[in-house]
Amino acid sequence: MTLRKQLWIAVAIIMLLALLVSIVASTLSARNYLAQQILTKNIDNAASLALSLSQLPKDDTTVELQIASQFDTGHYRHIRLEDPSGELMLERHNPETPRGVPNWFIDTLNFDVRPGVAQVSDGWSSFGTLIVESQTNYAYEELWAGTLRLTAIFTAGLLIIGLLGSFLLGRLIQPLRHVVEQAEAVGARRFITTPEPRTWEFRALVRAMNRLTEHVRVMLVEESKRLERLKTRLQHDDVTGLLAREPFLARLQATLDNRHAGSSGSLAVLRIHDLATINQIVGHQNLDALLARIAKVVEQAVAHTEYGAAGRLNGSDIAVFGDSIADSHRFAQSLLSGVRDALGDDAPDALTLHVAATLYHPEDTTGEVLARADLALARAELEPGDAVAHEPHATLPYSDQNQWRAAITDALDQHGVELGRFAVIDADHQLMHHEAPMRLFLDGELRPAGYFMPWAVRLDLIRRLDDAVLEAALSRLQTAGERLAINLSVDSLRDTHFRQTLESRLQQDPQAAGRLWVEFPARGALAHPAELRDLCRIARLTGFTVGLEHAGPEAFQAHDLTTFGLHYVKLQASLTHSVHRSSETQALIRGLCTLAHSIGILVIAEGCDISDDIELLMDAGIDAVTGSAVREPTR
């Protein structure tokens, strides 16, 4: 029961009791007073009428006239004259009952006033007994009216006190609602503070709640920091700081498995020839330093790619892959030259580097890609000095730039882009939006973006593709009431003209804008903060939603996301994949969510392929998930 209801009940009970007491007290005292007055009147009037009758001649007419005149001009209910033996001689009676007074009230009050009795004498002998009863109707009527008046006054009082009370109560318990909201927010790992109210008791409560919230927040932040450090140590190679073998392969697998977006690029493996010998020559410490410098170059190479990673596969092998790198041979060469440039003359003479590269595509497995790299590496090792080898992808339909350009342009002109449709569901298993990655009709079927994207980037066709994606999305938003998320490239983000087009197109159609979600690759977009900020400004203006995709922990650590006004971030699949077997990853995700929520950003997990992971991710604070395990919610 609500406090307000209890207040009303209490007021009603108190007022009812007060009403009853007042009615009983006032009615009883008035009743007794009236009864006394009436009794006195009965006695007195009987005596005076008897006295005057005693003085008069006792003929019937005179007696009747005397009694009638008294009865008619006075206020009597009954006047009766009996002879000495008790026989009725004369009677006047007014049977009227009180008007407008309920019977139960009359029965309850029950004015049982004794009649006045007096003796009429005729000389010495007794003539009769006179019995006089006064009219009591007016007393009932007056008391009933008084009762009604009291009831009305108390009803009005009840209403006024009740309304006033519930108004004050509403003001009083306002802080309580804030505290409930705050507690719920803490449950959802959002940490807000409540302004302190004036009421002393509530102020103590609110203060305690604020302190608790702050404690929990600090605790969680520290915990996630600690776990992050732990994770870094576990996942990374001590010497080079690169990913260890397992995490690296997981990252590669996640890239290949990114089924709906699809992804392709190049993988390179750099092998240091005869590491044991070099170790003997330069010593352990110098070798470690050498490896660290090589690792630095490799990491820089990764940083230039849209999405990639570098890892140390074993003592002598360092691997790196990057999305959207279409020419693996050139990638390998640039890697080798980069390392050599960095080492310069400090490199020991015995150092020989072999770099092998190969392309990977969405249908590949990690094993296939590594096997091709091994094949190339074997070829490279045949060379005496530094060498680069490259193993092409067997299944690609187009062999050179011109063929790719013609194929993509034709597909765009003839079929346009198609948009996929993958559900993103929130913690309540409700649809948040549909992710709509682009598809192109190539080589006889619809191909995911990863299939052609490296070439589109290289051939500068990406802007045309993005334009087509935007148009396709808007036309679909016109017809269907769903929410769509489209993936756009960093090239488009950087293009002022594209941003202007986006602004003007969406201003014309605020309906569609409200349902459009636009996302950019996190690493590339964050490298251009000014453009991203401008895009977020347009989003605020026109009403669409902006987010980042493929975001890793570094997106949160290296950038101040608060300055953009982003709405959401999609966490990369490699994090999602290890969530069920690694409590460190869970802690990391929890920490990232806490951070994002504290600045009002939703966190969505990509690549959720195991249905058990959905709950695991939601528990860690993720707001929504997408991936092959996510089903379209049934309505």
Place this chain on the structure above:
Amino acid sequence: MLLSCARTPPQMIRLLSVVLMLALGTWTLGTSDAGLEDFAQLEEVAAIRYGPETADRVREWRELLESLADEDEQTQIARVNEFFNRLLRYQDDQITWGQEDFWATPLEAMDKGAADCEDYSIAKYVSLRKLGIPDERLRLFYVRARIGGPGSNLSQAHMVLGYFETPRDEPLVLDNLITRIERAGERDDLTPIFSFNSRGLWPDGASQSAADPTARLSRWRRVLEQLAEYGLDLEQPINPTP
């Protein structure tokens, strides 16, 4: 002020002992004859409130009533009339009570040893009621009494008690001026003006009054209330007729 202070303690003790004695009396006599019991109580009240002399008179009164209980009504009225005319001497209210008109209860009259006409009538009325004569057959009469023999124009207001052998008969007059009981018709010196008794003044069947504050305002009702306060119940004759 000093005087009243000095007088307070004995008064308090007296009052307390009245209450105590009343309670004791009621308790010790609780099993005795209902009609007599209140007389025993009355004696104690008289003893405590007014002193032994008054108590003696009350005892005398009780003894009279006890001895008359089995007599016929003629004897009863004669003896009662004679008893009070002898016991109380006539004295004006102004002298006895210091006020124009005062209706005294039998106890008050016995205390003073003096009475005027209504006090005689009241005392006789109470006595006859206690002897079992019903209210219908007793009336107190306001009468105009001619004084100074037949043909005199001098008259004064007077009160007598009328006793009716049957309700319709002429009453016998119990008077304190002419002590012999005569039939009303023979008393041509008296002209009846108005008559009354206690009928209808008390709730039916109730022996005690319901502490009605208006009762004190009427002289007649005050007397009746006072009797009830003494514990003297007129509805209960000392020797209920079998």
